[in-house]
Amino acid sequence: MSNLFEKREFTILLVAASFALVFVPYFLDIPPLMELSTKMAMIVSIINAFAILLALYSQTKRSILRVGQRLHGWPYHLWTVCLLYLVAIVGLLFGQTSTTFLFFQYAFLMPAGAVQYSILTFYMASAGMKAFRARSPQATLLIIAGILVMLGQAPFTGAFFPPIEGIRNYLAENFAKAAAKMFSISMVVGAIVLCVRILTGNEDQAIGYTGGV
Amino acid sequence: MKNEGSNIYKFLSEFKVTYIYLLIFILTLAPILFPIGIPITTTQDTKDYYAELKTLGPDDIVLVSWNIGFDALMELKAGAYVSMRAIIASGAKMVHVFGHPEGPGMFPLIFGDPNKGTVGELSKTMEDHDYTEGDDYIVLGYIMLNEASVVSIARDFHNYVIVDWKGAPISGTFLDEIEDPADLAMIIDFSAGFFSEAIVRHMAMDFDTPMIISSIGVSIAQNKLFVDAGYVSAILGSTRGGAEIEFLAGQPGIGLQAMDSFTIIHYFYILVLILGNLAYFGYERHRDMRRTALR
Numbered sequence A: 001m002s003n004l005f006e007k008r009e010f011t012i013l014l015v016a017a018s019f020a021l022v023f024v025p026y027f028l029d030i031p032p033l034m035e036l037s038t039k040m041a042m043i044v045s046i047i048n049a050f051a052i053l054l055a056l057y058s059q060t061k062r063s064i065l066r067v068g069q070r071l072h073g074w075p076y077h078l079w080t081v082c083l084l085y086l087v088a089i090v091g092l093l094f095g096q097t098s099t100t101f102l103f104f105q106y107a108f109l110m111p112a113g114a115v116q117y118s119i120l121t122f123y124m125a126s127a128g129m130k131a132f133r134a135r136s137p138q139a140t141l142l143i144i145a146g147i148l149v150m151l152g153q154a155p156f157t158g159a160f161f162p163p164i165e166g167i168r169n170y171l172a173e174n175f176a177k178a179a180a181k182m183f184s185i186s187m188v189v190g191a192i193v194l195c196v197r198i199l200t201g202n203e204d205q206a207i208g209y210t211g212g213v
Numbered sequence B: 001m002k003n004e005g006s007n008i009y010k011f012l013s014e015f016k017v018t019y020i021y022l023l024i025f026i027l028t029l030a031p032i033l034f035p036i037g038i039p040i041t042t043t044q045d046t047k048d049y050y051a052e053l054k055t056l057g058p059d060d061i062v063l064v065s066w067n068i069g070f071d072a073l074m075e076l077k078a079g080a081y082v083s084m085r086a087i088i089a090s091g092a093k094m095v096h097v098f099g100h101p102e103g104p105g106m107f108p109l110i111f112g113d114p115n116k117g118t119v120g121e122l123s124k125t126m127e128d129h130d131y132t133e134g135d136d137y138i139v140l141g142y143i144m145l146n147e148a149s150v151v152s153i154a155r156d157f158h159n160y161v162i163v164d165w166k167g168a169p170i171s172g173t174f175l176d177e178i179e180d181p182a183d184l185a186m187i188i189d190f191s192a193g194f195f196s197e198a199i200v201r202h203m204a205m206d207f208d209t210p211m212i213i214s215s216i217g218v219s220i221a222q223n224k225l226f227v228d229a230g231y232v233s234a235i236l237g238s239t240r241g242g243a244e245i246e247f248l249a250g251q252p253g254i255g256l257q258a259m260d261s262f263t264i265i266h267y268f269y270i271l272v273l274i275l276g277n278l279a280y281f282g283y284e285r286h287r288d289m290r291r292t293a294l295r
Helices: A002-006 A008-026 A031-068 A074-094 A099-130 A137-153 A155-160 A163-199 B008-013 B017-033 B044-053 B070-090 B103-111 B123-128 B147-155 B196-207 B217-229 B238-249 B254-289
Strands: B061-067 B093-098 B137-142 B186-191 B211-215 B234-237
Touching (some): A002 A008, A008 A031, A008 A163, A031 A074, A074 A099, A099 B017, A099 B103, A099 B254, A137 A155, A137 A163, A155 B254, B017 B254, B044 B211, B044 B234, B044 B238, B061 B103, B061 B196, B070 B103, B070 B123, B070 B186, B070 B211, B070 B254, B093 B103, B103 B137, B147 B196, B196 B211, B196 B217, B211 B238, B217 B234, B217 B238, B238 B254
Parallel strands (some): B061 B093, B061 B186, B186 B211, B211 B234
C-alpha cells in the first residue's frame, strides 16, 4: 500500500481528481459535487493557514543560523525572532483585540508601514534625477507619458488646463489598461499551461518530485 | 565640453540627492503647515463610485473588505472615511472582514472600540446616527487568509464563520439574513492587492453582487479591468480619489488637505525628471562617449 502512495502516477491522479473536483462545478450544475468542492476549499483554506507554522520554522532556523555565526545584520535577526514569538504568544494568550496585542501593531507595524510607504517618494525623486534617462526612443516616450500623466494627476493642472485630464485619461484608459490586460492574460495562460503540464506529468517539481521518474 | 568646471549640466549631473530629499521634505511639510487650498476637479470614476454609495438604504447589508494594512491606509483613508460615513448615514448595515494581518490594529483607528472606550475617526459620526457594533455593524476579523478562504466565505458562510472577532456568536444577528453573497446589497473593497481579485472572482462574478473598489494607485489599471468586464461598478483611485470624494460629499478632510503637497510634489518630480535629462544630454552623454586611454 505504501508503495502505491510513493508512485508518481498516483500523485498525479490525486492532483487531477482534486483539480476536477474544484473545476467541474463551475461548468456543470451538480449540487453534491459543488458541496464537496466547497468542503475541499475549506480544508485547503485551513491547511493553508497552518502553513504559517512552516514560515515560522524556516524564519527561526534562518535567523538562528545568522545569529549563531554572527553574520552581517545578526542583531536584526535576533530582534525579528524575539518579536515574532512575543507577538505570537501575546496574540494566542490575549486575542487579536487585546490592548497588549494592539500595542505591538501600533508601536512597530504602524510606524514601519508609514516609513516604508513614504520612503518611496525619496527613491522616486532620486531615480528621476539620477537614473531615468531618455537613452532610447522608448525611454523618451515613457518619460513624456510619465510627465503628461503626472501633470494630469496634479489637480491644479486640470483645474486650469482641462485638456490635460483628457490626455491623462487617454493614456490610463488605453496604454495602462492594455498593459494590465496583457499582464492578466499572460498570468492566466501561464497558470493554465502549468496546470496542463502538471496533469500530464511534465512538471514533476510542482508535485514534490525533484525531476525524472 | 569647454570649461567643464563651471558647466551647469555637470553641476546638475553631480547634484547631491541629499538636497533633493531635503527639498521633498520641505515641499511636503510646508503646505501642510501653511495650506494653499489648490483647486481640484472630479473625475467620472469618483462620481460613479459616490453614486453607487448613494444607492444604499436602511434595509441593505454591505460587506466591507479591508485588503490593506497601515501602509496603504495612509493612501486610502480619505476615501475610506467618506465611504463609511455615507454608509452609516444611509442606515445600511455593515459586515467587516480583513484580508491583512494588520486589520485588527487598523480597524479601531477608524471605528474605535466602544468596549474599551477608544475613539476612532468615525466615532462621532456613529454616535450621531446611533450606529452600534452588533446591531448595525459586525466585525468578523482577519478571516480572508487565502483565496480558498474567500471561496469558503462565499459558498458556505455560516459553516466557515461562527463567531465575530471578539468571539461572540454571529447567529441571532443581522447576519442570519446572509446565506451567500447574493444577499448582500454591495461589496466595498479597500484594495492593495491581496484578496481583492479573489473577492471579485468568487463573490461578484459568481453571485452577481454589486461591488466597488477603493484602490491604491499602482493597482488602478488592474482593478479597472473588472469595471470594463462589468463585475465592478466603480473604482475610487488612490489619494486623489479620496480628495475628490471629500469634495463631492462636502466633507473636506485629510484628502483635500493633502492635495496641496500632492500637487507640488508632482510638479517637483517633473522638474527633477527634466533636470536629470538635461544633465544627461548636456554632460553625461558626452562624458560617456569620450574616448579615454583605457578604451
